Amino acid sequence: MFRFWVANLQPTRISYPRSCIVKAGGTGRATQMGKTGEETGADGSMVSIADYYAGKNVLITGATGFMGKVLVEKLLRSCPEVQTLYLLVRPKAGQSMHERVSDMMKCKLFDRVREDNPDFHQKIVPISSELTQPALAISPEDVERLTSCVNIIFHCAATIRFDEPLKHALQLNVMATQQLLNLAQQMHHLQAFIHISTAYANCNRRHIDEIIYPPPVEPKKLIDSLEWMEDSIVRDITPRLIGDRPNTYTYTKALAECVVQRESSKLSIGIIRPSIVGASWQEPFPGWIDNFNGPSGVFIAAGKGILRTMRANNDAVADLIPVDVVINLTLAAGWYTAVHRPKAALVYNCTTGGINPFHWGEIEHHVMSSFKRNPLEQAFRRPNANITSNYLMNQYWILVSHKFPALIYDLYLRLSGQKPQMMRIFNRLHKAIGLLEYFSSQDWEWNSENMNMLMSHLSPEDRKTSPLRPPAAHNPTPQQDLTPQTSSGTQPHSSTKPHPSDLQRHTTPLLNQ
Ligand SMILES: CCCCCCCCCCCCCCCCCCCC(=O)SCCNC(=O)CCNC(=O)[C@H](O)C(C)(C)COP(=O)(O)OP(=O)(O)OC[C@H]1O[C@@H](n2cnc3c(N)ncnc32)[C@H](O)[C@@H]1OP(=O)(O)O
Numbered sequence: 001m002f003r004f005w006v007a008n009l010q011p012t013r014i015s016y017p018r019s020c021i022v023k024a025g026g027t028g029r030a031t032q033m034g035k036t037g038e039e040t041g042a043d044g045s046m047v048s049i050a051d052y053y054a055g056k057n058v059l060i061t062g063a064t065g066f067m068g069k070v071l072v073e074k075l076l077r078s079c080p081e082v083q084t085l086y087l088l089v090r091p092k093a094g095q096s097m098h099e100r101v102s103d104m105m106k107c108k109l110f111d112r113v114r115e116d117n118p119d120f121h122q123k124i125v126p127i128s129s130e131l132t133q134p135a136l137a138i139s140p141e142d143v144e145r146l147t148s149c150v151n152i153i154f155h156c157a158a159t160i161r162f163d164e165p166l167k168h169a170l171q172l173n174v175m176a177t178q179q180l181l182n183l184a185q186q187m188h189h190l191q192a193f194i195h196i197s198t199a200y201a202n203c204n205r206r207h208i209d210e211i212i213y214p215p216p217v218e219p220k221k222l223i224d225s226l227e228w229m230e231d232s233i234v235r236d237i238t239p240r241l242i243g244d245r246p247n248t249y250t251y252t253k254a255l256a257e258c259v260v261q262r263e264s265s266k267l268s269i270g271i272i273r274p275s276i277v278g279a280s281w282q283e284p285f286p287g288w289i290d291n292f293n294g295p296s297g298v299f300i301a302a303g304k305g306i307l308r309t310m311r312a313n314n315d316a317v318a319d320l321i322p323v324d325v326v327i328n329l330t331l332a333a334g335w336y337t338a339v340h341r342p343k344a345a346l347v348y349n350c351t352t353g354g355i356n357p358f359h360w361g362e363i364e365h366h367v368m369s370s371f372k373r374n375p376l377e378q379a380f381r382r383p384n385a386n387i388t389s390n391y392l393m394n395q396y397w398i399l400v401s402h403k404f405p406a407l408i409y410d411l412y413l414r415l416s417g418q419k420p421q422m423m424r425i426f427n428r429l430h431k432a433i434g435l436l437e438y439f440s441s442q443d444w445e446w447n448s449e450n451m452n453m454l455m456s457h458l459s460p461e462d463r464k465t466s467p468l469r470p471p472a473a474h475n476p477t478p479q480q481d482l483t484p485q486t487s488s489g490t491q492p493h494s495s496t497k498p499h500p501s502d503l504q505r506h507t508t509p510l511l512n513q
């Protein structure tokens with residue numbers, strides 16, 4: 001299997017002349033490039049994001065995931081004239097691909113879309129695909145169909161587990177991305193390829209620009225080397241390979257960026273780097289989330305009275321960003337990439353810390369007071385969690401507030417003839433928070449010039465309906481046409497960075513309750 005991938009990392013490229021790709025474009029409303037570079041309609045007015053997506057065929061990977069679902073929902077709701085959404089989905093947990101998609105469309109997230117258009121499901125076409133398989137396991141008929149009509153690709157699928165074995169993380173995050181790029185190059189009408197990366201792909205640096213940094217290793221060389229290795233050997237050498245990155249996730253996401261960038265002479269590419277994606281701010285309704293990733297699991301464990309202590313720096317910036325804001329940026333980047341066809345891939349650091357800093361210490365305060373006002377059902381103990389940056393103090397509280405109560409509770413369970421379980425729960429919790437502490441103990445500085453630039457290109461209507469950042473009393477929306485920073489970092493970029501004190505703070509709705 002690995003051998004196949006290696007062979008396919010250097011694909012036979014079918015390149016279409018750029019003019020062909022662009023002209024062939026969407027079947028939507030007639031558009032032309034305005035003098036300023038904005039896409040304008042036939043009447044000369046600026047074309048909105050919804051106008052751009054009208055009549056377009058969109059391919060989405062990872063649509064069953066947290067961010068993918070929100071992307072599908074927003075596209076259907078805000079771009080009602082979008083032609084078709086092709087979702088690459090695999091069967092899972094005994095459910096067929098069709099059952100999974102049909103279940104997904106029944107979920108509360110889609111209530112508003114359902115209200116607006118009860119037949120919205122007709123726009124969704126699931127395509128069977130297992131991304132870790134050769135050629136993404138897409139049938140030849142489906143390849144034919146996709147290559148003949150897709151206009152925009154959003155690549156959201158990934159393994160986001162921090163403890164993923166390197167080979168699997170490499171297969172999904174890097175090789176599948178390469179396979180998708182190969183497919184993209186065969187598409188006759190493709191206008192934009194949007195890759196979802198993470199703001200932490202380069203977390204081994206303190207200051208992160210909107211450029212692609214040199215990869216920690218040549219991806220193909222790594223794949224070649226791992227091909228013949230036993231899994232146990234790969235496991236042993238993983239810490240050496242990932243070096244100063246904390247896990248295989250950030251390492252493989254960095255490699256994926258590099259693989260994507262290498263195709264930027266043939267495809268129009270945008271790379272979105274969100275920081276820690278949390279519950280929705282506004283859309284389709286406030287507070288939607290469907291997973292325990294990142295801080296969400298920590299919050300729930302604290303709310304249930306299980307987690308009492310965690311290592312985190314009170315003063316470090318907690319770079320949380322609501323999922324709807326990330327998706328607004330993703331759709332706007334798709335539009336911008338297709339319309340402006342930047343020569344090099346544009347990277348968008350999708351972060352909040354530089355403009356609206358919020359700290360882990362403040363989060364602790366809001367989370368705890370929120371759970372005191374709105375207690376969770378069946379809590380283990382009354383919630384009372386504290387964060388500390390002191391290792392010894394944390395170890396002390398782990399012993400006193402986690403392990404000791406767990407021992408007592410398990411003893412009680414044993415004596416009452418039940419299976420002990422609390423120590424097992426704490427062991428898993430300790431493993432999970434051990435993996436998260438790297439991110440809660442330090443902070444990073446992300447440049448977000450391209451996000452500002454993108455905002456400056458949005459029509460006034462789009463700024464209202466698809467805000468790229470939560471509103472702030474004194475939040476100066478850049479009015480001027482800012483120069484994009486290219487992924488190679490070669491072009492100059494504007495220094496119109498808003499001052500943090502100009503901006504109002506926000507928290508996710510969960511914390512605002
Ligand atoms: C003290 C109180 C206040 C706190 C303030 C301070 C908070 C500090 C928090 C710091 C967090 C910092 C996080 C930074 C992350 C930045 C990373 C960059 C962002 C990204 O690019 S991508 C997203 C990042 N990825 C992740 O977050 C994934 C991390 N998770 C993992 O790697 C694995 O899940 C983990 C942690 C290794 C655990 O694996 P495992 O034990 O195998 O468990 P599963 O995840 O498979 O879950 C099994 C099962 O349990 C359910 N579950 C999980 N957590 C909870 C919970 N808290 N309560 C209830 N149930 C839970 C889970 O849904 C699974 O259920 P299934 O039914 O699906 O089996």
Ligand SMILES: NC(=O)C1=CN([C@@H]2O[C@H](COP(=O)(O)OP(=O)(O)OC[C@H]3O[C@@H](n4cnc5c(N)ncnc54)[C@H](OP(=O)(O)O)[C@@H]3O)[C@@H](O)[C@H]2O)C=CC1
Nearest residue numbers: 062063064065066067130131132156157158198274276277
């Ligand atoms: N959540 C976050 O905080 C952040 C996420 N990101 C990035 O955003 C993107 C989306 O993340 P998120 O939505 O949170 O992740 P999820 O884990 O919720 O979703 C992952 C998606 O990838 C799909 N997928 C995984 N493996 C395969 C496979 N072998 N074949 C086909 N599909 C597969 C999953 O499908 P299935 O349902 O079948 O498993 C699912 O749809 C990722 O690229 C991630 O790196 C970046 C920064 C922060």
